[in-house]
Amino acid sequence: MVKEEQGGEVAMAAAAAVTTTVAPALPTQEHRLPLSNLDLLLPPLDVSVFLCYRHPAPSAAALKEALAKALVPFYPLAGEVVANGDGEPELLCSGRGVDFTESVAGEEMRGLRIGMVDERVEKLVPAKKAASVMAVQVTKFKCGGAVVGCTFDHRVCDAYSFNMFLVAWAAAARDGHGGGTAPPPPTIPSFRRSIVAPRDPPPPRSPSTDALIDRLFAPLGSAPPPPDDAAAAAVNRIYRVAAADVASLQDSAGPGRTKLEAFTAHLWQLNARAAAAAAAAAEHERPCCMGVVVDGRGRMFPDGAMRAYFGNVLTIPYGVMGSGELRAAALTDVAGDVHRWVAEAATGDHFRGLVDWVEARRPKPAAARAYLGGTGGGDAAACIVSSGMGFPVGEADFRTGAPAFASYHFPWPAGAGYVMPMPSARGDGDWVVYVHVSPELAAAMEEEPTVFRSLDNSYVFG
Known part of the structure; x- marks a missing residue:
């Protein structure tokens, strides 16, 4: 029709x-x-x-x-x-x-x-x-x-x-x-x-659950707006990361760390390098906020009851650390910190509490604090990682074959950076990484000797 x-x-x-x-x-x-x-x-x-x-x-x-x-x-x-x-x-x-x-x-x-x-x-x-x-x-x-x-x-x-x-x-x-x-x-x-309705009546309040939600989300009236100048200056790039470099990052991050946690920790340290370069003339150390998007489907219903649910089931835990502290830390320590604050939010109790939290404040809108640099907001250099590793590039075959390349594109108008790794269409374990970040962070990615590599036409089209 x-x-x-x-x-x-x-x-x-x-x-x-x-x-x-x-x-x-x-x-x-x-x-x-x-x-x-x-x-x-x-x-x-x-x-x-x-x-x-x-x-x-x-x-x-x-x-x-x-x-x-x-x-x-x-x-x-x-x-x-x-x-x-x-x-x-x-x-x-x-x-x-x-x-x-x-x-x-x-x-x-x-x-x-x-x-x-x-x-x-x-x-x-x-x-x-x-x-x-x-x-x-x-x-x-x-x-x-x-x-x-x-x-x-x-x-x-x-x-x-x-x-x-x-x-x-x-x-x-x-x-x-x-x-x-x-x-x-x-x-x-x-x-x-x-399946994601608020509980009626709401359960007794949990201090730990409430404290985490209040740390991760804020009613918009009480949160500072994103800096428009940072959003306007951001650049959009797509890089590739070789499968061997992904594995090396995971090994360097220590036992029990996922590839995404290792990648996030590495990016957090690059963000610290970029923040230090951008604030070289400042008299204070700029904090760096790193967030990770967590899908709650399997957390709310481990039995798979939300496997087919169509909608948003997301939370964004984050960590904040000074740029000097991040640059001096070992990758294992930074990855351990990422693992800790992701694990805190990756629970069914957190997502159910978040549903109830929104209900108690409607119709007042709310937003994730990670977009705004954390609870401190303001001067923090913020960046969000959202895993696109579930992107079904091999299944996007409209009867003429799978695509030679595929990527998300998200040049959002917020002050925080946004980074999304996805599987390469080549099916060889490489990642393609879409980034919407500050020019300083893009420069830090390109100046490092490994991990982020330029995406040239020979890689895409053979």
Whole structure:
């Protein structure tokens, strides 16, 4: 079900773009779907993902046909975000559809310098309309390759949820080819908000749980706004990290530390180096705040009851340390600190308490303090790590093969840096790492002798 409308221009080879609206293949009974208390912790931020396909790439027609089928079970993505009576966002599941833009680039895909995100990636992902939940753009290149870009509202879903949709969309293209409705998606999404509903009556207050939540989150009225100048100055890059360097980092971090904990500890120390360079003329040591996004699905329900839940189930624990102390510390000690504060928040009690905490303060919005530099806020150099290691790059096969490259893209307007490691499409254990960070931190990444390496075209396209 596709409605035609003329689009604007894509600033790539001055090529005209045409935008259509792809509605679910079956009608949707219009209704409102509340956002959960955990969704309400997210500000209005858009997240993008882009996938590069060599020739023969999936056609726009095939992508739209499969999208219409995938939107049947994932119907909230075809709706709109509206305000409820208290001014809070919620979903209007109207079956409006997803805006789908087709663009043509007058060049070879090999000419893209993907690692230098600020040069081209913004032109490969769609700018979503304010009220819509998702938008798609496919850009065809002279070589017959294509880039498929998607942008979605983070208040509606996290990366785990969008990955479910991406796998279902690709499966619809493979299994539903030739007309008719697609088979059920690999995972049928659940929008059952009761699974993350506040407890009634609320349980007796736990001082330790309450103290942790108050440390990690704050009502927006009591938290300082992010520094606009830092957000404006941030650079966007994609690096690669060799599998051997990932393993070496983990070994250096000490026994019992995960690859992500080791990576985070290393990045925290690089952030300290960058903070020291940026504040070389200052008379005081600049603190460094490092946060890690933790998914709570398996923590709230270890039996897998939330495996198909579609929405946000996230918390962001963090640590703050002076830049001098961080630079002087051994990686094992820094990784141990990361492990400690991640483990404190990675519990079912924390997530259930967080749901109750939001309920007690509604409709007043709240946000994670890690974005703001921790409880002290202000001068801290803040950075967030979000694992994208579950990104299903090998399953994003729209009947013409898996992508040659894929990455998230999140140039958010906050003062904190954002770093997301993902598996390389080569399937060899390498990581690709999307970063939105200060110029000083990007310089520190590039100046180190190992770990962060430039992403050149020969690595992406062979």
